[in-house]
Amino acid sequence: MEFQAVDLGTTFADYEQTWALQREIHEQVRAGTRPDTVLLVEHASVYTAGRRTHVAERPTDGLPVIDVDRGGKITWHGPGQLVAYPIITLPDPIDVVTYVRALEAAVIDLCADLGLTTVRVEGRSGVWFPATARRRERKVCAIGVRVARGVTMHGLALNCDPDLSHYATIVPCGISDADVTTLASELDRPFTITDAEPMLRKHLAHALSTLSSTSRSPTGQNGRSTTLLA
Numbered sequence: 002m003e004f005q006a007v008d009l010g011t012t013f014a015d016y017e018q019t020w021a022l023q024r025e026i027h028e029q030v031r032a033g034t035r036p037d038t039v040l041l042v043e044h045a046s047v048y049t050a051g052r053r054t055h056v057a058e059r060p061t062d063g064l065p066v067i068d069v070d071r072g073g074k075i076t077w078h079g080p081g082q083l084v085a086y087p088i089i090t091l092p093d094p095i096d097v098v099t100y101v102r103a104l105e106a107a108v109i110d111l112c113a114d115l116g117l118t119t120v121r122v123e124g125r126s127g128v129w130f131p132a133t134a135r136r137r138e139r140k141v142c143a144i145g146v147r148v149a150r151g152v153t154m155h156g157l158a159l160n161c162d163p164d165l166s167h168y169a170t171i172v173p174c175g176i177s178d179a180d181v182t183t184l185a186s187e188l189d190r191p192f193t194i195t196d197a198e199p200m201l202r203k204h205l206a207h208a209l210s211t212l213s214s215t216s217r218s219p220t221g222q223n224g225r226s227t228t229l230l231a
Contacts, residue, residue, distance in 0.1 A: 002037045002089070002209065004202050010195060013045035013080055016067055023154050026088045031152045037089035039156075039205060043194055046079035046167060051145065060170040071145045071155050075171050081163030081183070083194045085205060086156040092212060097148055101126050103212055104157050107204040108142045111159075114200060117187055122179075130182060139182040161185060161197045 007014050007022070019042055029035035048066045050059060051073035058075055059066050066075075078084060091100055105121060108128040112119045119141065122129045128142035147154045162185035185192040 002039065002206060004039045004041060004206075006198070007040050007042040009041055009043055009198065014042045016044050016047045016049065016065075016078060019044070019086075020067075020069070023086055023088060027149065027152055027154055030088050030090060031150055037087070037209075039202075039209075040086040040088070041198060041201070042084050042086070043080060043082065044078040044084060046077070048075055048077050048167075048171065050075045058171065062167075062170045064167070069155070071147045073145055076143055076145070076158070077167045077171065078158055079163055079167060081161055081194065083159045083161055083197050083201060084156065085159070085201060087153055087205065087209060089209060089212075090152050091148060093151070095148060095151060097146065100148070100153065100212065101144055101146060103208040104144050104146075104205075105142075107201065107208040108157065108159060110204045110208070111197070111200045112141070112184070115184065115188060115192075117184070129179070130187060137180050139180040141182050141184060141187065159184070159197060159201065161192055161194050 007019060019040070023040065026035060026038050026040070030037060046064050048060055048064055049069045050066055051069060051071050053072065054068075054074045060075075087104070091097075105126065105128055109119050109121075112128070118131075119128050120131050122138060126144045127140050130136075130139050130141060132138045142157055142159045144157045145155050160181065160183040162183055165181055165183065168181045183192075184197065
């Protein structure tokens with residue numbers, strides 16, 4: 002498995018250009034001409050709208066809104082958020098839920114290294130901080146994936162220290178009864194993408210290695226696609 006940082010720490014990556022790069026690598030991985038690859042990126046501010054996003058849910062604050070080929074609704078990407086796009090071949094039979102749980106496990110373990118206790122929420126993907134007497138459940142990492150012909154696209158978005166005001170113009174992922182948070186906020190100290198990157202690399206490499214590598218097929222699911230968003 003290769004990790005490729007896309008201008009990380011140098012510039013904010015354009016979402017559509019990165020999406021095109023994902024599709025290019027996806028075809029190479031599917032064809033067997035490239036090893037499994039994980040892209041790491043920090044995007045310029047943008048909203049991405051999944052297939053279930055209604056017209057009334059699209060923000061009008063001037064930022065671009067890009068329709069994407071994953072399931073779910075709308076979310077935000079931008080500075081201070083570390084995004085990982087694993088483009089890997091899943092074993093047959095395809096099990097998208099197990100794959101999503103592996104992504105969650107990587108972030109849960111990263112948070113544990115920081116002394117933070119995170120949880121999964123039943124019926125919702127992603128990584129969450131539990132509710133307290135004074136705060137609602139709050140998501141620190143969103144997950145939205147697509148599996149096409151057995152190879153994954155899209156991935157996870159980990160809030161390190163972004164400006165959360167962009168979430169105020171949307172209902173993130175269509176979830177109105179919970180909040181969004183950052184690692185810096187939960188730690189009550191600075192915590193940047195530079196801090197998070199090596200930790201996420203380590204834990205993603207471990208979590209994805211736990212997926213079975215046997216019976217791998219480049220066509221998986223007879224060419225069908227599956228999408229899921231947290």
